[in-house]
Amino acid sequence: MQDVECVEFLQWALPRLHRRWPGFRKVRRTACKRVSRRIQELKLSGTRTYREFLGRNPGEWSILDSLLPITISSFYRDKAVFDFLGQTVLGEIAANAAAREDTLRAWSIGCASGEEPYTLMLAWRLGAQASFPGLDLRILATDVDATVLDRARAACYSISSLGQLPATWREQAFTRDTDRYCLRAEFRTGIDFCLQDIRLALPPEMFHLILCRNLVFTYFDESTQRQILERLFTRLLSGGALIIGHREVLPPGTTGLAPWPGAERLGIYARG
Numbered sequence: 001m002q003d004v005e006c007v008e009f010l011q012w013a014l015p016r017l018h019r020r021w022p023g024f025r026k027v028r029r030t031a032c033k034r035v036s037r038r039i040q041e042l043k044l045s046g047t048r049t050y051r052e053f054l055g056r057n058p059g060e061w062s063i064l065d066s067l068l069p070i071t072i073s074s075f076y077r078d079k080a081v082f083d084f085l086g087q088t089v090l091g092e093i094a095a096n097a098a099a100r101e102d103t104l105r106a107w108s109i110g111c112a113s114g115e116e117p118y119t120l121m122l123a124w125r126l127g128a129q130a131s132f133p134g135l136d137l138r139i140l141a142t143d144v145d146a147t148v149l150d151r152a153r154a155a156c157y158s159i160s161s162l163g164q165l166p167a168t169w170r171e172q173a174f175t176r177d178t179d180r181y182c183l184r185a186e187f188r189t190g191i192d193f194c195l196q197d198i199r200l201a202l203p204p205e206m207f208h209l210i211l212c213r214n215l216v217f218t219y220f221d222e223s224t225q226r227q228i229l230e231r232l233f234t235r236l237l238s239g240g241a242l243i244i245g246h247r248e249v250l251p252p253g254t255t256g257l258a259p260w261p262g263a264e265r266l267g268i269y270a271r272g
């Protein structure tokens with residue numbers, strides 16, 4: 001499919017699925033390939049006939065929706081964010097939690113193949129935990145895509161996924177299996193991977209830390225962002241931290257969250 005045809009189709013379809021075209025602009029080739037494959041499967045001639053098909057078959061919209069998630073991730077993605085998280089945020093939220101309980105709870109939303117929650121676990125086990133020997137970290141990691149969750153549970157990665165991870169962490173935490181690096185079992189415990197659509201469901205528990213990076217505030221429209229944010233508030237403890245993508249912005253007029261002092265440009269917020 002020509003780029004111009006795909007762009008025109010995405011600009012028409014995305015708002016109907018409460019998604020934002022600007023979020024897809026740079027990654028559209030992935031979305032276009034999937035849409036093109038779907039059009040071929042249906043033996044249709046192009047996006048014009050696919051639009052007509054969508055008009056006659058409302059159930060096709062959820063199939064189109066399932067073709068859109070972008071699953072790019074990597075360990076220690078956005079180095080400055082994880083540096084600050086490990087050096088400052090984890091210590092502060094752990095100190096608060098340790099005064100009352102024995103578990104620090106974090107939720108990684110849109111966890112992809114596990115790179116984000118495993119990075120958090122490494123930051124804890126190889127860093128902050130030493131100051132809180134009585135405190136365990138448990139991470140709930142959710143994603144809408146069952147395939148990436150299978151990869152997350154397998155926990156083996158190519159070297160390119162680990163490029164930003166501190167080399168000493170890589171040596172301590174991974175074993176090499178030909179061209180793959182597999183995370184040692186001891187760093188996989190404490191993380192539950194669950195299939196969950198952030199638009200439709202919420203976990204029952206409350207969290208000290210929520211990571212919602214490079215998903216809601218990139219790919220969903222403002223009204224969906226507001227709805228999800230409101231629901232995240234019901235799961236984030238007072239004094240806890242919300243981390244969004246460092247290039248993402250919260251919807252205008254958001255209240256109840258303040259940039260974490262010293263992390264104003266990193267997308268790290270404290271809940272008052």
Ligand SMILES: C[S@@+](CC[C@H](N)C(=O)[O-])C[C@H]1O[C@@H](n2cnc3c(N)ncnc32)[C@H](O)[C@@H]1O
Pocket residue numbers: 069070071072073074077109110111112113115116142143144145148196197198199212213214215
């Ligand atoms: C671009 S990746 C970001 C991964 C990681 N958070 C990071 O910043 O590196 C977005 C992830 O969100 C997942 N996702 C997309 N829509 C979702 C939804 N409605 N609910 C939960 N996860 C979703 C995708 O499957 C994908 O794995």
